[in-house]
Amino acid sequence: MVSDIRLTSQHTKSEMIRCIRSALLEQGSATKVELSHNLQISFPTISKFLKQMEDRGEVTTIGLDESSGGRRAIRYTYRPDYMLGLAIFLEKSETNYTVFNCLGEVIEQGNTHSMLEQDVLHLTTFIENIRNAYPNINAVAIGVPGAVNNGKIFLIPGYENYHNLDLKKHIEEQLSIPTVVENDMNAAVIGYMAQRKIGDNISLFYLYLGQNGPGAGIVINGEIVRGKTFFSGEVSFVPQYDDRNFLQALTNGNGGEMSIVPMEKKVDAISRLVASITSILNPHYIIFGDDEIETLMLHQIAERSATYVPKEHLPELAASDLKHDYLNGLQCLGLSLLISQQIDD
Amino acid sequence: MVSDIRLTSQHTKSEMIRCIRSALLEQGSATKVELSHNLQISFPTISKFLKQMEDRGEVTTIGLDESSGGRRAIRYTYRPDYMLGLAIFLEKSETNYTVFNCLGEVIEQGNTHSMLEQDVLHLTTFIENIRNAYPNINAVAIGVPGAVNNGKIFLIPGYENYHNLDLKKHIEEQLSIPTVVENDMNAAVIGYMAQRKIGDNISLFYLYLGQNGPGAGIVINGEIVRGKTFFSGEVSFVPQYDDRNFLQALTNGNGGEMSIVPMEKKVDAISRLVASITSILNPHYIIFGDDEIETLMLHQIAERSATYVPKEHLPELAASDLKHDYLNGLQCLGLSLLISQQIDD
DNA sequence: GTTACTTATTAAACGCGTTTAATAAGTGTG
DNA sequence: CACACTTATTAAACGCGTTTAATAAGTAAC
Numbered sequence: 007m008v009s010d011i012r013l014t015s016q017h018t019k020s021e022m023i024r025c026i027r028s029a030l031l032e033q034g035s036a037t038k039v040e041l042s043h044n045l046q047i048s049f050p051t052i053s054k055f056l057k058q059m060e061d062r063g064e065v066t067t068i069g070l071d072e073s074s075g076g077r078r079a080i081r082y083t084y085r086p087d088y089m090l091g092l093a094i095f096l097e098k099s100e101t102n103y104t105v106f107n108c109l110g111e112v113i114e115q116g117n118t119h120s121m122l123e124q125d126v127l128h129l130t131t132f133i134e135n136i137r138n139a140y141p142n143i144n145a146v147a148i149g150v151p152g153a154v155n156n157g158k159i160f161l162i163p164g165y166e167n168y169h170n171l172d173l174k175k176h177i178e179e180q181l182s183i184p185t186v187v188e189n190d191m192n193a194a195v196i197g198y199m200a201q202r203k204i205g206d207n208i209s210l211f212y213l214y215l216g217q218n219g220p221g222a223g224i225v226i227n228g229e230i231v232r233g234k235t236f237f238s239g240e241v242s243f244v245p246q247y248d249d250r251n252f253l254q255a256l257t258n259g260n261g262g263e264m265s266i267v268p269m270e271k272k273v274d275a276i277s278r279l280v281a282s283i284t285s286i287l288n289p290h291y292i293i294f295g296d297d298e299i300e301t302l303m304l305h306q307i308a309e310r311s312a313t314y315v316p317k318e319h320l321p322e323l324a325a326s327d328l329k330h331d332y333l334n335g336l337q338c339l340g341l342s343l344l345i346s347q348q349i350d351d
Numbered sequence: 352m353v354s355d356i357r358l359t360s361q362h363t364k365s366e367m368i369r370c371i372r373s374a375l376l377e378q379g380s381a382t383k384v385e386l387s388h389n390l391q392i393s394f395p396t397i398s399k400f401l402k403q404m405e406d407r408g409e410v411t412t413i414g415l416d417e418s419s420g421g422r423r424a425i426r427y428t429y430r431p432d433y434m435l436g437l438a439i440f441l442e443k444s445e446t447n448y449t450v451f452n453c454l455g456e457v458i459e460q461g462n463t464h465s466m467l468e469q470d471v472l473h474l475t476t477f478i479e480n481i482r483n484a485y486p487n488i489n490a491v492a493i494g495v496p497g498a499v500n501n502g503k504i505f506l507i508p509g510y511e512n513y514h515n516l517d518l519k520k521h522i523e524e525q526l527s528i529p530t531v532v533e534n535d536m537n538a539a540v541i542g543y544m545a546q547r548k549i550g551d552n553i554s555l556f557y558l559y560l561g562q563n564g565p566g567a568g569i570v571i572n573g574e575i576v577r578g579k580t581f582f583s584g585e586v587s588f589v590p591q592y593d594d595r596n597f598l599q600a601l602t603n604g605n606g607g608e609m610s611i612v613p614m615e616k617k618v619d620a621i622s623r624l625v626a627s628i629t630s631i632l633n634p635h636y637i638i639f640g641d642d643e644i645e646t647l648m649l650h651q652i653a654e655r656s657a658t659y660v661p662k663e664h665l666p667e668l669a670a671s672d673l674k675h676d677y678l679n680g681l682q683c684l685g686l687s688l689l690i691s692q693q694i695d696d
Numbered sequence: 697g698t699t700a701c702t703t704a705t706t707a708a709a710c711g712c713g714t715t716t717a718a719t720a721a722g723t724g725t726g
Numbered sequence: 727c728a729c730a731c732t733t734a735t736t737a738a739a740c741g742c743g744t745t746t747a748a749t750a751a752g753t754a755a756c
Contacts, residue, residue, distance in 0.1 A: 418753065
C-alpha cells in the first residue's frame with residue numbers, strides 16, 4: 007500500500023532550466039505539453055521558464071503544430087548559438103582546439119604550438135583571445151595527459167608548470183568562464199559513450215595501446231574510475247606470464263618497438279588482458295582506441311579470450327578513433343557546463 | 352558572481368523523515384536545532400516532523416540540555432525497537448537468521464535447516480512465523496549465494512527452485528514486508544564498509560579464497576559492481592602464469608586441495624592478483640574475507656605485490672571475518688529499508 | 697529581583713511549484 | 727454556422743518548506 011503516488015519530486019530552478027535546455031537540444035524542438043510530459047514538470051512551470059528563455063533570446067518559436075483535434079500548440083526550439091563552448095587539448099607536440107555550439111557543431115577548429123612546456127599564462131591569454139573573437143563562449147573544457155581530480159592536475163609527468171595546479175580554479179578565477187579539466191583517456195571514454203548513446207549504468211573499458219605505453223579510461227556504473235592514487239587503467243603492470251607483465255609482453259621486455267613482437271604474441275597478451283578485465287569487472291564493452299587494430303585482430307582477440315574465460319561473459323569488443331572520441335568527450339563536458347549555466351537576472 | 356546562495360534545495364517528505372531517522376540513530380540523540388543544522392532543513396520543518404514522530408511513539412524526549420546561556424533545549428532520541436528488521440542468509444548447509452533493531456542490536460539469532468533445496472513457500476512461511484513473534488518487523492534482508500539484480504535471482508547454481516525468481520517481489524507481494532535480496536559477497540562488502548565507516552566515494556575489493564573457489568565483492572565509487580553478466584569478481588579466471596590462471600595456481604591446476612600448494616606459491620599468485628587489481632582499478636582497500644590469512648601472510652603479499660606494481664599505488668590490505676561482515680551487510684540493507692519506511696497517515 | 701542578554705520555540709508571512717478551474721483556439725458534424 | 731468536442735494556454739487556489747518576526751525560558755550581573 008503506497009501512501010502517495012507523487013510526493014512532489016521538486017527540482018530547483020536551475021535544475022529545471024538545465025532539463026528544459028537538454029530536452030530541447032535532444033529533441034530538436036518541442037511544445038510546452040511535450041516538455042511538461044517528458045520532464046515531469048507541471049505545465050505552468052514549463053510555461054513560465056520558457057517565456058523567460060524566449061524573452062532573453064534563448065529559445066524561439068518555429069510555428070504552430072498541426073492540430074490534433076483541438077487548439078494548435080506552439081513549437082519551440084533552442085537557438086544553438088546562444089552559448090558556445092571551447093574545447094582545448096594540450097598535447098606534447100601541439101595544442102588543438104575547437105569552438106562549438108550547443109548542438110555540438112564545430113564553429114572553428116585549429117591548432118597551435120604546444121603549451122605544456124610554457125607557463126600557464128600562455129594558456130589563459132590564448133583562451134582570452136578566442137573569447138574575444140567569440141564573446142558568447144560560456145564554457146571551456148581542457149584535456150590534459152595527466153591525472154586530474156575535480157579540475158586539479160595531480161600528476162603530469164614532464165610538465166612541471168602544470169604539476170599540482172588547480173587549472174579549473176585558475177581559469178575560472180582569471181577569466182570567469184566555467185571550466186572543466188579532464189584526463190585524455192577519461193575524456194575519450196566519455197566521448198565514446200555519448201556518441202554511441204550508451205546508457206547510464208553501463209561499464210566500459212577504453213584501452214589505448216599507443217606509443218606512450220598502454221593506458222585506459224574506465225567507466226563503471228556510468229562513473230569514471232579514478233582510483234586511490236589516480237593509477238587506475240595503468241594496465242602495463244598486469245602480470246601475465248611467468249616473467250612478463252603486459253607492457254613487457256607487448257614490447258618483448260626491452261622497451262623496444264612494439265612492432266618487433268610477432269602479431270600472435272601481441273594477440274595473446276591482449277587477450278589475457280581482456281580475460282583479466284572480464285573476470286574482475288565484467289564490463290559491457292572494451293573499446294580499443296586505435297585505428298591500427300583491424301577487425302581481423304579483434305576477431306582473433308575475441309576468439310583467444312574465450313580460451314581463458316567463458317565466452318558468454320566476454321564484453322563486446324570494438325575499435326574506435328581515439329582522437330575523435332577525445333575531442334567529442336571534451337565537447338560533452340563543455341556542453342554539460344553550458345546547459346547547467348546559471349542565469350543571473 | 353554566484354546569483355543565489357541557497358536555491359531552496361528542497362527534499363520530499365519521506366526523504367526528510369529518512370534523514371531525521373538516520374541522524375537520530377547515528378548521533379544517538381539530538382535537539383531540534385542540532386538536526387536543523389546537520390540536515391540543512393529549517394527549524395520549523397524539523398519541529399513539525401519531530402512532533403508527528405513523537406505522537407506516534409517513534410521518538411521520545413530524554414530531558415533538557417544544560418543551558419548554554421539561554422533557554423534549555425529538549426533532547427530527542429529514537430526508540431530503537433519501534434521497527435525491527437529480519438536478516439536471513441541462505442546457505443547450502445543451513446539457514447541463519449537474526450532479528451535486529453534500528454541500532455543494529457541483535458534481538459534474536461538462530462539457525463535452521465537449509466531452505467535452498469526446498470520450495471520457496473518454505474521460506475515465506477518461515478518469515479511469516481518470525482513476524483508473528485515480532486509483529487513490528489518491517490524489513491527483510493535476504494542473502495543468497497548467487498547473482499542478484501534488484502531483487503531478482505538470475506543465477507544460483509544447483510538450486511533450481513530459486514533460479515530466475517524475483518524473490519524481492521515475491522516476498523513483498525506475499526507478506527507485504529519491504530524486502531531486499533543481495534548476493535553474499537556483495538552483502539559482505541557493504542557490511543565491511545559500514546562497520547569501518549568507510550566513506551562514500553571509495554573503491555574496495557573484498558576477496559574470498561575459500562572452499563567454493565575464489566570470489567569477490569567489488570565496490571567502486573561507493574557502488575556495487577555487478578557486471579554485464581553478473582560475472583564480476585570471478586577472479587578464478589585471471590591468467591597469471593604461462594599456463595595457469597589464478598584458481599589453477601592456488602590448487603595446483605588439478606582442482607585439488609588448496610593446502611597442497613606451498614605457501615610461497617600461493618602468496619605469489621595472490622600478489623599477482625593484487626597487482627592486477629591495482630593496475631586496473633587502483634582501489635583503496637583489498638580485504639581478505641578469511642580468518643586463515645594471518646598478518647604474516649598479509650605482509651608477504653604486500654611485499655611481493657610491490658615487485659609487480661609501484662608500492663605507493665598499492666591498496667591497504669586487511670583481513671576480516673566474512674560471515675560477520677555478511678551478516679552485518681544484510682543488517683545494513685535491512686536498516687536502510689527501515690529508515691526509508693513510508694508512513695501512511 | 698529587576699535588567700540585559702542568551703537561546704529555544706512558536707506564529708505569521710513569503711516563495712514557488714503544483715493542482716484545479718477557467719478561457720482560448722482549434723476541429724468535425726448536422 | 728451553431729453545436730459538441732478536442733487540446734493549448736492562462737488564471738486562480740493550494741500545499742509545503744522557508745524566512746522572518748514574535749514569544750518563551752533560561753542565565754548572569756548589579
